[in-house]
Amino acid sequence: MTAVSPALDAALAKLADSEHLLIALDFDGTLAPFVDRPEDARALPEAQRAVEKLLEISHTTVAYVSGRAVDSLQLASESPDGVLLVGSHGAEYRFDGVDAHPPLSAEDSARVAALAEAFLGFADEHPGVSIERKPAGFAVHTRGVETDAAFSAENDARRIVADVYPDATVRDGKNVLEFSVLSATKGDAIRHLRDYTGATAVLYSGDDVTDEDAFRVLAESDLALKSGDGPTVAPYRVEAPAEVAAVLHRLAELRAATGR
Ligand SMILES: [Mg+2]
Known part of the structure; x- marks a missing residue:
């Protein structure tokens, strides 16, 4: 060891x-x-x-x-x-x-639902990208996706979230971009x-x-x-x-x- x-x-x-x-x-x-x-x-x-x-x-x-x-x-x-x-x-x-x-507030639940709706079809438009639903938001996974394609998927995701709920917390990780209606x-x-x-x-x-x-x-x-x-x-x-x-x-x- x-x-x-x-x-x-x-x-x-x-x-x-x-x-x-x-x-x-x-x-x-x-x-x-x-x-x-x-x-x-x-x-x-x-x-x-x-x-x-x-x-x-x-x-x-x-x-x-x-x-x-x-x-x-x-x-x-x-x-x-x-x-x-x-x-x-x-x-x-x-x-x-x-x-x-604590459970999500009614407002936060509605925000998560609105984001989920805006991301319907997102994975189809970006081959290899997967969407992980979370209780308070979701993650866009780009592991294994070619750099340019991953970059464009992340940009599209940011644009969608900025339109639907600009106050969402955005977290940039390794091959993952996360959006949450909570700020923990x-x-x-x-x-x-x-x-x-x-x-x-x-x-x-x-x-x-x-x-x-x-x-x-x-x-x-x-x-x-x-x-x-x-x-x-x-x-x-x-x-x-x-x-x-x-x-x-x-x-x-x-x-x-x-x-x-
Ligand atoms: Mg880690």
């Missing part, structure tokens, strides 16, 4: 000593390698095992914080019992199997999870632009770990999900050694 750098190891040791630890993790590109069809994505087995080890330790909470709709996150992550699920970038929560997010970010999700769990320290790891919102709300006693390439405010970076899994194993080892 990949070794963890000395600087990161020291930071993990400090984190492992905290009274109540929250380990919050993005899913795609962080626990699971990218695949062409989002429904085929699965966490690396070693990541899954590390999460199970962490769940056995007392005063230690694991949460998955994803841009996926929470149903899709639960399916893809095959999340072990006890993992708190946050979907749609903080617009959906599922704790211990119970949905903990992963930063909001981390604040909520911290309150809900009473965590005294947080590890957050993610690979995409939207994960930066989560990194930005972390405090000095927390740890931000970027997975993969791209600009980040996170002070620590690893290459890919295999290295994230190694970090989680090391954290579990250090935390278990504190006698919890």
Whole structure:
């Protein structure tokens, strides 16, 4: 297994000593390698095992914080019992199997329906592009689509949304453009999870632009770990999900050694 750098190891040791630890993790590109069809994505087995080890330790909470709709996150992550699920970038929560997010207002439901109607036929006009419906909006997936075609699909999508509901929140990710009638970010999700769990320290790891919102709300006693390439405010970076899994194993080892 990949070794963890000395600087990161020291930071993990400090984190492992905290009274109540929250380990919050993005899913795609962080626990699971990218695949062409989002429904085929699965966490690396070693990541899954590390999460199970962490769940056995007392005063230690694991949460998955994803841009996926929470149903899709639960399916893809095959999340072990006890993992708190946050979907749609903080617009959906599922704790211990119970949905903990407020239902959409009548106005927001009408906005989602109007957007859905405006996107009827969109995937037919843009071969290879797929539309994922979410409770509060949808995502336009362009993974595997040639650059020019993806660019034109994203421009068309932005134009349609600007006509129908210009106040929609737009999120640009890797090969995905998302529109939501809600404005929650992963930063909001981390604040909520911290309150809900009473965590005294947080590890957050993610690979995409939207994960930066989560990194930005972390405090000095927390740890931000970027997975993969791209600009980040996170002070620590690893290459890919295999290295994230190694970090989680090391954290579990250090935390278990504190006698919890
Ligand atoms: Mg990701």
